Amino acid sequence: MNWDWSAVGDFMPHFWDGLLVTLQALALGSLIAFALGLVWALLMRTPTRWVRWPVGVVTEFVRNTPLLVQLFFLFYVLPEWNITFSALTTGVVAIGLHYSTYTMQVYRAGIEGVPVGQWEAATALSLPVRRTWTAVILPQAIRRVVPALGNYVIAMLKDTPMLMTITVLEMLGEARLYSQQHFQFTEPLTVIGVAFILISYPASLLLRALERRLVR
Amino acid sequence: MSADTNPVPANELNANPPVDGAELIRFEKVTKRFGDNTVLDELDFRVDSGKHVTLIGPSGSGKTTILRLLMTLAKPDAGTITVAGDRLFPAGEKEVREVRKKIGMVFQQFNLFPNMSVLRNVTEAPVTVLGMSKDEAEARARELLDLVGLADKCDERPSRLSGGQQQRVAIARALAMRPQVLLLDEVTSALDPELVAGVLDVLRDIARTTDITMLCVTHEMNFARDISDQVLMFDSGHVIESGPPEKIFSDPEQDRTREFLSAVL
Numbered sequence: 001m002n003w004d005w006s007a008v009g010d011f012m013p014h015f016w017d018g019l020l021v022t023l024q025a026l027a028l029g030s031l032i033a034f035a036l037g038l039v040w041a042l043l044m045r046t047p048t049r050w051v052r053w054p055v056g057v058v059t060e061f062v063r064n065t066p067l068l069v070q071l072f073f074l075f076y077v078l079p080e081w082n083i084t085f086s087a088l089t090t091g092v093v094a095i096g097l098h099y100s101t102y103t104m105q106v107y108r109a110g111i112e113g114v115p116v117g118q119w120e121a122a123t124a125l126s127l128p129v130r131r132t133w134t135a136v137i138l139p140q141a142i143r144r145v146v147p148a149l150g151n152y153v154i155a156m157l158k159d160t161p162m163l164m165t166i167t168v169l170e171m172l173g174e175a176r177l178y179s180q181q182h183f184q185f186t187e188p189l190t191v192i193g194v195a196f197i198l199i200s201y202p203a204s205l206l207l208r209a210l211e212r213r214l215v216r
Numbered sequence: 217m218s219a220d221t222n223p224v225p226a227n228e229l230n231a232n233p234p235v236d237g238a239e240l241i242r243f244e245k246v247t248k249r250f251g252d253n254t255v256l257d258e259l260d261f262r263v264d265s266g267k268h269v270t271l272i273g274p275s276g277s278g279k280t281t282i283l284r285l286l287m288t289l290a291k292p293d294a295g296t297i298t299v300a301g302d303r304l305f306p307a308g309e310k311e312v313r314e315v316r317k318k319i320g321m322v323f324q325q326f327n328l329f330p331n332m333s334v335l336r337n338v339t340e341a342p343v344t345v346l347g348m349s350k351d352e353a354e355a356r357a358r359e360l361l362d363l364v365g366l367a368d369k370c371d372e373r374p375s376r377l378s379g380g381q382q383q384r385v386a387i388a389r390a391l392a393m394r395p396q397v398l399l400l401d402e403v404t405s406a407l408d409p410e411l412v413a414g415v416l417d418v419l420r421d422i423a424r425t426t427d428i429t430m431l432c433v434t435h436e437m438n439f440a441r442d443i444s445d446q447v448l449m450f451d452s453g454h455v456i457e458s459g460p461p462e463k464i465f466s467d468p469e470q471d472r473t474r475e476f477l478s479a480v481l
Contacts, residue, residue: 120289121327125341125393126317135340139331 007187011178015191018174022160025092025170029160030153032096037103041111042133044104063101068162070094075166091163099156106148110141147211154200154207171195240265240397240429241286246295248281255281257453258295263446265300265396268423268430270440270461273450274476279433283399286431287321288312300396317345320395324402326382328374328389334361335370338389346393353392360388364418380411384418391422398422400432404439412436419443437481441465449473 043055062070071094075087085093114137122132161172169177175188241263248256255278263269271279284290285297288304297305304315328337338357342348348356361367364384366377374382383403390398400419404412416439423430423443434440440447440461447464449457449472457470465481468474 115325115327117323117325117327118329120287121323121329123289123316124287124319124321124323125389126313126345127341128344131344135344136329136331143331 002186004184004187007182007184008191010182011175011188011191014174014178015171015188015195018169018171018192019195021088021168021173022157022170025088025095025160025163025168026153026157028092029095029099029156032092033099033103033152033156034149036096036100038107040100040104041107044108045111059101059104062098067094067098067159068165070098071162071166087167088163091160091166091168095156095159095163099152102152103149106145106152107141109148110145111137113144114140143214146214147207150203150207150210154203157200157203158196238265239263240267240300241431242296242298243282244296244298246285246292246297248278248285248290248292255453256285256292259453259455261448261455261458263429263431265429266427267445268432268443269446269448270432270434270444271448271450272434272437272440272464272476277450278453279450280401283321283401283431283433286319286397287399288316317393318396319399320390320393320397321399321401322383322386322390322403324405326374326379326386326406328382328385330374332374333370334366334372334374334377334385337374337385338392341389342392357388357392360391361385363391363421364388365414378411379407380414383407383411383415387415387418387422391428395428397429397431400430400434402433402435404434404436435480437465437477449476451476 040055040059043051046052071091074085074090074094078084078090118136118140119132122136127136160170163170164173164176167173171192175192178188179185239262243259243261245258245260246256247254247258255276259278259282271282273279281290285292286299286304292305295305296303299315299318302315303311305312307315328334329340332340335354335357338360339348339350339353342353342356343350358367358370361370364387366381366384366388369377369381369385374385377385387403403419404415407415416436419430419439420443422428430443432440432444444461446458447461448455449464449468449470451472457464457468457473464473465477468477
């Protein structure tokens with residue numbers, strides 16, 4: 001195997017483009033996963049069965065089918081109904097939606113972990129339900145689940161290469177394109193491999209530190 | 217009773233003190249079951265305004281359940297509960313909300329909000345429920361925290377305080393809503409022995425200087441003797457004996473009361 005530093009140099013401009021797309025997809029996908037997961041978790045706590053039941057069915061469906069199938073469905077099937085988004089938007093929505101069905105379970109555990117005495121104190125002070133959620137329950141619940149949510153961000157980072165399959169040129173997409181054009185596979189694939197570990201390993205160290213601080 | 221006829225600083229703490237001695241709380245044939253276990257069995261009792269009533273009795277006799285029913289943390293299975301003439305049960309959600317504002321509660325486990333400063337624990341409900349301005353609520357909260365001896369802890373997080381200090385904050389928090397009734401649920405049971413006195417002193421102070429009606433479940437018989445106008449002895453969901461503390465503690469009529477007291481005193 002020959003290692004060619006000049007190929008690394010040639011690839012780097014493409015690498016930066018791919019990195020930017022990967023980080024965009026990760027940031028936006030995380031936002032969707034965090035926000036939508038909280039919405040699911042709260043809807044699953046409404047007293048009406050007619051809300052809980054459909055939310056339960058949809059989220060179970062999304063969680064138990066492969067992300068890759070969902071990507072293909074959104075990218076190839078929706079346009080047949082004249083619903084079209086850019087490849088990146090489709091990818092971000094798919095990954096955010098998919099992971100929201102995991103974060104909802106994280107939120108649920110966080111909410112259930114708030115001691116019942118907190119609800120009782122809020123009732124004793126006549127706090128309205130909405131205020132009880134926003135000022136008392138959610139701040140405590142979310143603090144507990146930040147490390148678990150962070151783990152899903154790392155998992156999402158490692159799933160971003162799937163977006164390549166719907167033509168998004170994130171890191172792996174750029175590497176493959178370069179490889180096919182120059183018949184040099186080792187250098188670009190190594191570069192992005194190193195890039196993944198340089199992002200995800202410090203991130204997981206950061207999360208561990210955060211966990212020690214936030215979770216008693 | 218209007219403010220000018222009432223010389224005690226109670227007006228500071230109590231928005232609308234009702235006429236002293238009028239009936240404030242009434243339970244009629246209240247039944248509460250947990251599964252097969254009947255905790256309260258067609259219980260009747262009343263508490264007059266301004267009185268300090270202590271509920272004593274063996275654990276599981278339903279004392280805490282009474283407080284929880286009043287605070288609407290639990291619902292009775294049958295019977296009626298009224299507070300200051302307004303129905304608390306059975307009643308609609310809107311009525312319950314109004315009646316609930318007249319009642320404050322201090323819990324065994326304090327239940328302070330750990331995500332808020334001490335000061336914000338005390339101002340949160342006055343601002344969001346009573347619509348008080350932030351400045352006014354903070355000024356009052358500082359007074360109340362001063363009353364419980366914690367004026368210097370306003371900016372601390374509850375977790376930095378001792379159990380006794382946390383419980384005193386919880387008392388200030390309950391008083392900030394100007395309740396007519398204060399429910400005290402074994403407020404010293406979770407405290408280290410050396411911290412009990414500080415909390416009881418604060419409560420004695422409040423009992424002496426205000427006309428807030430107090431309903432108190434406690435195992436501190438000396439405290440009960442000190443502050444109570446009336447002691448109710450519970451057993452198996454019934455009031456088996458009631459009277460002034462001097463009578464109950466020194467010359468109870470029921471054997472069951474005598475047995476209980478000799479076990480705890």
